[in-house]
Amino acid sequence: MSLPYDRVFNFSAGPCTLPVPVLEQARDDLLNYQGKGMSVMEMSHRSKAFESIIQTAEADLRALMAIPDNYKVLFLQGGASLQFSMIPMCFLPSGQAADYIVTGTWGKKAVEAAQLVGGVTVVFDGKATNYDHAPRPSQLSYSEKPAYVHFTSNETIQGVDFNKDPLNVPAPVICDMSSNILSRPVEVTKYSVIYAGAQKNMGPAGLTVVILRDDMIEKVPKKMHPMLDYRLQAENASLYNTPPCWSIYVCGLVFQWLKDLGGLEAMEAINEKKAGFLYDTIDAHEGFYRGHAAKGSRSKMNVTWTLPTEELTEMFLKGAKAEGMEELKGHRSVGGLRASIYNAFPVEGCEALAAYMKAFVAKHG
Numbered sequence: 001m002s003l004p005y006d007r008v009f010n011f012s013a014g015p016c017t018l019p020v021p022v023l024e025q026a027r028d029d030l031l032n033y034q035g036k037g038m039s040v041m042e043m044s045h046r047s048k049a050f051e052s053i054i055q056t057a058e059a060d061l062r063a064l065m066a067i068p069d070n071y072k073v074l075f076l077q078g079g080a081s082l083q084f085s086m087i088p089m090c091f092l093p094s095g096q097a098a099d100y101i102v103t104g105t106w107g108k109k110a111v112e113a114a115q116l117v118g119g120v121t122v123v124f125d126g127k128a129t130n131y132d133h134a135p136r137p138s139q140l141s142y143s144e145k146p147a148y149v150h151f152t153s154n155e156t157i158q159g160v161d162f163n164k165d166p167l168n169v170p171a172p173v174i175c176d177m178s179s180n181i182l183s184r185p186v187e188v189t190k191y192s193v194i195y196a197g198a199q200k201n202m203g204p205a206g207l208t209v210v211i212l213r214d215d216m217i218e219k220v221p222k223k224m225h226p227m228l229d230y231r232l233q234a235e236n237a238s239l240y241n242t243p244p245c246w247s248i249y250v251c252g253l254v255f256q257w258l259k260d261l262g263g264l265e266a267m268e269a270i271n272e273k274k275a276g277f278l279y280d281t282i283d284a285h286e287g288f289y290r291g292h293a294a295k296g297s298r299s300k301m302n303v304t305w306t307l308p309t310e311e312l313t314e315m316f317l318k319g320a321k322a323e324g325m326e327e328l329k330g331h332r333s334v335g336g337l338r339a340s341i342y343n344a345f346p347v348e349g350c351e352a353l354a355a356y357m358k359a360f361v362a363k364h365g
């Protein structure tokens with residue numbers, strides 16, 4: 001099958017595939033954005049045109065996620081990784097500790113950064129089973145008075161997802177949603193801070209979206225480094241310094257694309273269908289394919305599984321590439337294969353991969 005522009009089915013974990021209509025719009029606007037005679041890349045971030053771009057992007061994100069008025073939406077830089085440091089620097093006072101739930105590689109990195117700042121209590125660590133599941137709320141017991149509770153809603157490398165909003169947490173909830181934001185509706189009021197790098201479900205790398213409740217801003221120490229200060233960033237509407245203008249513009253196009261598609265309920269239904277093609281195939285050939293994540297924790301964004309041998313895995317990857325399916329190699333900590341099938345990844349790509357998996361097992365199983 002040949003795709004428009006000779007594109008391939010790109011299963012990359014991020015940066016990753018973007019919606020073709022968004023790329024086409026960006027192409028059409030590239031040299032002259034809406035008659036302004038210049039590209040968004042060439043435009044002052046203080047211009048009226050860019051003001052409208054950033055304000056529309058924020059309004060559309062608010063509409064998509066139903067973000068209440070007592071939350072700020074910030075467009076920052078430094079990736080989700082900088083949030084691993086900014087969060088404890090701003091919200092972890094000395095003498096207190098924060099609770100961290102670790103369900104995979106990124107949660108672990110968040111812990112490591114927080115430990116450089118202050119006290120951390122790891123209240124769940126899935127290491128014993130090589131990070132193959134998220135805990136049920138009943139399995140969690142929190143510290144007496146944690147400064148906050150941090151978790152990663154979807155672990156991109158392991159393909160482990162909580163698949164629901166947190167329940168009965170006795171402290172502000174801070175969530176790294178980098179790899180599943182906008183993939184399904186979430187109840188924003190269950191969270192004090194949500195953050196996500198743009199380069200999976202939102203747009204090009206370079207932008208980090210932070211959604212935080214107003215009372216969290218009050219907690220930021222008065223003498224914080226300017227670029228690490230949520231209060232200052234909020235007071236300046238994300239324009240304290242030059243923001244990642246191009247990334248914000250493309251993310252705005254993606255938000256518009258999602259709204260046109262019917263919003264997050266519609267997106268969730270499509271994501272379930274796409275993931276279903278792959279998990280159904282894994283389950284139908286259980287002895288040959290082995291899903292990494294436990295059934296209740298399966299990610300609809302990153303499907304991870306292994307084959308019986310390294311040789312078969314290599315053969316699988318080679319054959320997939322020949323059929324226009326790329327970036328399927330799993331991360332070395334899990335091995336095997338990983339299909340990242342974010343919002344913009346087409347349904348046909350999942351059907352094609354499932355068909356290839358079936359043909360492969362018929363030949364080599």
Ligand SMILES: Cc1ncc(COP(=O)(O)O)c(C=O)c1O
Pocket residue numbers: 014078079080081082106152154155156157176177178179197198
């Ligand atoms: C869940 C999660 N958190 C954090 C990160 C780190 O993001 P960044 O590269 O934007 O710092 C990633 C990157 O893949 C991720 O998947």
